Amino acid sequence: MFPKPIEKSSRSVQIGYQSMLPVALILWLLPLIAVALFSVKPAADFSTGDYWNLPSQFGGWENYGKVFFESDMPRYLLNSILITVPTAIGAVALSCMAGFALGIYKFKANLWLFFMFVAGNFVPFQILMVPVRDLTLDLGLYNTKTGLVLFHIAFQTGFCTLFMRNFIKGLPFALIEAARVEGVAEWRIFVYVVLPLMKPAIAALMVLIFTFIWNDYFWAVVLTQGAESQPVTAGITSFNAQYRAAYHLMSAGAIVAALPPVAMFFLMQKHFIAGLTLGAVK
Amino acid sequence: MTTTAVPPTSPDQPRRSWYKRNEIGVTPWLFLIPAILFFLVYVIFPIIQSFNISAYQWDGLGEKEYVGLSNYQELWDDPAFYTSLKNNLIWLVLYLLAIPAGLFIALFLNQTVTGIRIYKSLFFFPFVISQVVVGLVFTWFYDPTFGLLNSILGVVGLGPVNVLGDPTYVTYGIIAAGLWPQTAYCMILYLTGLNAVDPEQVEAARLDGAKGWKMLWYVIVPQLKPATFIAFVVTIVGALRSFDLISIMTNGGPFGESRVLSFYMFEVALSEYGFRMGYGAAIAVVLFLIMLCFIAYFLYSMYKEERGH
Numbered sequence: 001m002f003p004k005p006i007e008k009s010s011r012s013v014q015i016g017y018q019s020m021l022p023v024a025l026i027l028w029l030l031p032l033i034a035v036a037l038f039s040v041k042p043a044a045d046f047s048t049g050d051y052w053n054l055p056s057q058f059g060g061w062e063n064y065g066k067v068f069f070e071s072d073m074p075r076y077l078l079n080s081i082l083i084t085v086p087t088a089i090g091a092v093a094l095s096c097m098a099g100f101a102l103g104i105y106k107f108k109a110n111l112w113l114f115f116m117f118v119a120g121n122f123v124p125f126q127i128l129m130v131p132v133r134d135l136t137l138d139l140g141l142y143n144t145k146t147g148l149v150l151f152h153i154a155f156q157t158g159f160c161t162l163f164m165r166n167f168i169k170g171l172p173f174a175l176i177e178a179a180r181v182e183g184v185a186e187w188r189i190f191v192y193v194v195l196p197l198m199k200p201a202i203a204a205l206m207v208l209i210f211t212f213i214w215n216d217y218f219w220a221v222v223l224t225q226g227a228e229s230q231p232v233t234a235g236i237t238s239f240n241a242q243y244r245a246a247y248h249l250m251s252a253g254a255i256v257a258a259l260p261p262v263a264m265f266f267l268m269q270k271h272f273i274a275g276l277t278l279g280a281v282k
Numbered sequence: 283m284t285t286t287a288v289p290p291t292s293p294d295q296p297r298r299s300w301y302k303r304n305e306i307g308v309t310p311w312l313f314l315i316p317a318i319l320f321f322l323v324y325v326i327f328p329i330i331q332s333f334n335i336s337a338y339q340w341d342g343l344g345e346k347e348y349v350g351l352s353n354y355q356e357l358w359d360d361p362a363f364y365t366s367l368k369n370n371l372i373w374l375v376l377y378l379l380a381i382p383a384g385l386f387i388a389l390f391l392n393q394t395v396t397g398i399r400i401y402k403s404l405f406f407f408p409f410v411i412s413q414v415v416v417g418l419v420f421t422w423f424y425d426p427t428f429g430l431l432n433s434i435l436g437v438v439g440l441g442p443v444n445v446l447g448d449p450t451y452v453t454y455g456i457i458a459a460g461l462w463p464q465t466a467y468c469m470i471l472y473l474t475g476l477n478a479v480d481p482e483q484v485e486a487a488r489l490d491g492a493k494g495w496k497m498l499w500y501v502i503v504p505q506l507k508p509a510t511f512i513a514f515v516v517t518i519v520g521a522l523r524s525f526d527l528i529s530i531m532t533n534g535g536p537f538g539e540s541r542v543l544s545f546y547m548f549e550v551a552l553s554e555y556g557f558r559m560g561y562g563a564a565i566a567v568v569l570f571l572i573m574l575c576f577i578a579y580f581l582y583s584m585y586k587e588e589r590g591h
Contacts, residue, residue, distance in 0.1 A: 002476065002484050002502050004493075006393045017393070021401055024390070028405055031423040031462075034430045038422070051428040098317035101310035111588065113314065115581055120325040122519055122577050126547040126566040130335055130559050131328035133552075134342070154324030157317050186309040215412030217526040222552065233414045237530070240418070247422065258415040265410040269403060276467070277474035280509040 038251035039063055046247055063252040071242065072227045073253060076235030079145060080214055080260070083231050086149045088209040091156035092202055098157065099164025100190050104176060114165060121158030125218050128155075136223055143224050148231075151223065152213050160205055163278060167201040168194065204275030207268045211261040232257045329570070336563035341556075353564035362538055363565070366546040369453050370522065370572070373542060376457045377464060377521035381513045384468025385506075389498075391469075392476045402473060409466040417530030420459035421446065446532050449539035456527050456540055464520055468513045475509030476502075511583065518576050522569065543569040 006017050026033065042059030050056070067073050102114050132151055133142070141147030171194065179189045220234035227235065236257050243249040265272050301308060336353055338346040357363050391402050408416065423430050426444040435441030445455035479502060487501045503510075525544045528534060534541045534549060541549070543565055551562025 001392070001481060002479060002497065003389055003392060006395060014395075018395060021395075021398075025401060025404055029408075030430065031419045032408070032411075034423065035419050052430070052433055094317040094320060097313040101313035105306070105310035107307070107310060110310075111585075113318070115584075116326070117317075117321065118584065119577050119581060120321060122515075122573065122580065123325070123329065124522055124544060124566065124569045124573050125525070126544050126562075127332045127570040128325065128328040129332075129548070129566065130342075130551060130563050131331035132324060135323070135328070150320075151324050154320035157321055158325065161317060186305050187312075190313070211410060215414070217412065217414050217529070218548075221529075222548075233412050233526075236414060236418070247428075250418070251422075254415045254418050258411045261410045261412070262407060265407060266403065273406075273470060273474070277471055277509075277512075280471045280474045280512050281478040 035251045035254060038247050039255050041248050043246070043248055059248060063248050066249055067252045067256055071239055072235060073239060073256060075227050076230060076232040079229055080231040083145050083148050084210050084213045087152040087156065087213045088206050090149065090153035091160050091209055092205050094153065094157045095160030095164045096195070096198060096202065098161045099168050100194055102161065102165040103168030117158045117161040121162060129222055133222055143226065143229050145229050148219060148223050151219060152216070156209050156212065160209065163205055163275070164201060166278065167198065171197055200271065200274065203268070204271040207264055207272045208275045210264055214261045332563045332566055335560055336567050338560045340559040342559045349560065353561050356561065357564055357568070362541065362546060365538060366541045366543045369540065369542045372453055373457060373521045373524055374518065377460065377517050380461050380464035380468045380517050381510065383461070383465045384513065385472045387465065387469045388472035388476055392473060406466045406470050409463040411463065413526035414530055416459055416463055417527045421531050424455055447536055449536055452532055452536065452540040456531050459531065460524060460527050464517060467516060471509045471513050472506060475506040479505045515580055522573055
């Protein structure tokens with residue numbers, strides 16, 4: 001193990017390390033801690049110019065109550081969910097199939113198709129912006145959640161296929177050969193042999209895509225406007241315009257907007273990190 | 283392509299359906315069709331269309347007017363384009379700091395004391411937060427009247443610095459905000475990588491007297507190569523995608539000094555400055571060509587890897 005395990009060091013080094021950890025963490029999260037503190041300060045603190053003392057009283061209920069009951073925030077959150085969940089399901093479904101095809105079968109175009117998905121995954125969004133916006137307008141899907149979902153599914157399919165194909169390549173091929181010898185139809189091999197083995201990959205991708213799409217801002221701005229279809233990342237700017245200079249409310253809003261992916265991460269940590277670090281180890 | 287491996291059929295067997303006979307050849311295409319279709323319509327064709335649109339003058343609604351290369355000629359003389367390009371370069375170079383910084387934090391946290399798992403997750407979680415929120419958090423952090431940064435600087439007798447209002451600092455201020463989640467990402471890649479470092483090699487090197495920096499550089503870092511490659515890829519892509527932070531923190535300002543190509547393109551094509559789709563597409567093409575150099579390198583690396591198997 002590197003660096004040298006701290007247990008093998010002297011007692012004082014161990015204590016030093018143990019006490020450095022929380023200090024480092026607080027420094028690392030300082031900007032966020034500041035916002036969390038703001039979000040529970042009552043409005044009165046700000047009008048008296050008291051920014052950095054502890055809250056004079058706990059204003060969290062009031063602030064968060066305003067965010068949930070007196071703004072469009074719940075609407076934006078709901079939109080985000082209605083955009084994120086179908087995208088995650090769609091992209092994972094498409095890429096399970098594509099990954100199966102590219103991971104199991106040998107045919108001439110295989111590697112080229114795979115590279116097409118990989119390369120597409122890296123392109124800057126701006127090269128797609130004008131045509132995709134135009135296409136969405138033509139389909140009558142501008143400013144709808146469906147328009148956003150369709151694009152996200154297509155774009156995320158690149159990353160998901162890369163992920164799935166590599167995962168399936170790592171499965172024991174003997175299983176598929178055995179099934180073929182038994183005369184099992186190819187689509188049944190997919191459904192009954194490969195799919196059950198892909199569960200961890202599916203879970204990892206679901207969590208990752210949920211986070212990526214929840215946090216998307218660019219496409220939300222390009223393809224939607226207004227509270228009826230905008231997700232929370234785009235909505236928070238109108239929220240902030242509404243509560244300009246009300247820092248306690250804007251902080252509470254920011255925390256609410258950030259929370260779902262954070263919760264997802266802490267609940268599904270194992271899958272999340274497995275997905276994110278795929279390929280980081282040979 | 284559809285002729286590979288026809289299952290053996292004896293002549294007396296009843297003739298099987300076309301699909302049955304070509305099953306192995308046809309199935310992958312059936313499985314691929316939906317993904318390919320989506321990807322062509324929303325990713326591949328739009329790239330080609332953007333190249334095409336960049337040769338037109340177009341407001342997004344009316345008639346397109348063919349103007350040849352004049353959009354690119356205009357770019358050539360556009361000072362805002364050069365500001366953006368310069369800032370893109372600064373982003374690319376400074377963003378790479380996330381890789382050593384991530385490695386450093388990973389080394390710091392790669393211990394087995396009690397509660398270390400919680401520390402690892404908490405160090406990682408800036409990456410999970412959307413860039414919009416990161417942008418807001420840092421805007422407030424930098425705020426000249428009440429921001430934490432200036433409060434701290436005030437204590438040591440410095441400041442106040444209006445980071446986001448000053449053309450010299452603004453890009454660096456935004457990059458610092460971007461480095462926060464990016465470093466967390468690199469950290470998690472390296473933590474996973476360090477987990478897989480071969481303990482026998484480390485012990486052997488220790489017996490040979492290697493330690494500290496030498497050990498890190500000659501024994502550990504080479505074993506972390508796959509993690510470094512991914513960290514490099516995601517950091518480059520992240521640097522060239524920088525849009526959210528700029529849009530939230532400064533909206534390109536002050537005086538357009540914090541623009542990068544991705545933001546300038548959006549501004550030209552879709553914001554109040556008018557809907558100049560053709561000009562925007564030309565900027566996007568330049569950005570795409572820059573990215574293409576990296577994509578080619580990534581694919582080449584992956585190709586070598588694939589051949590190796």
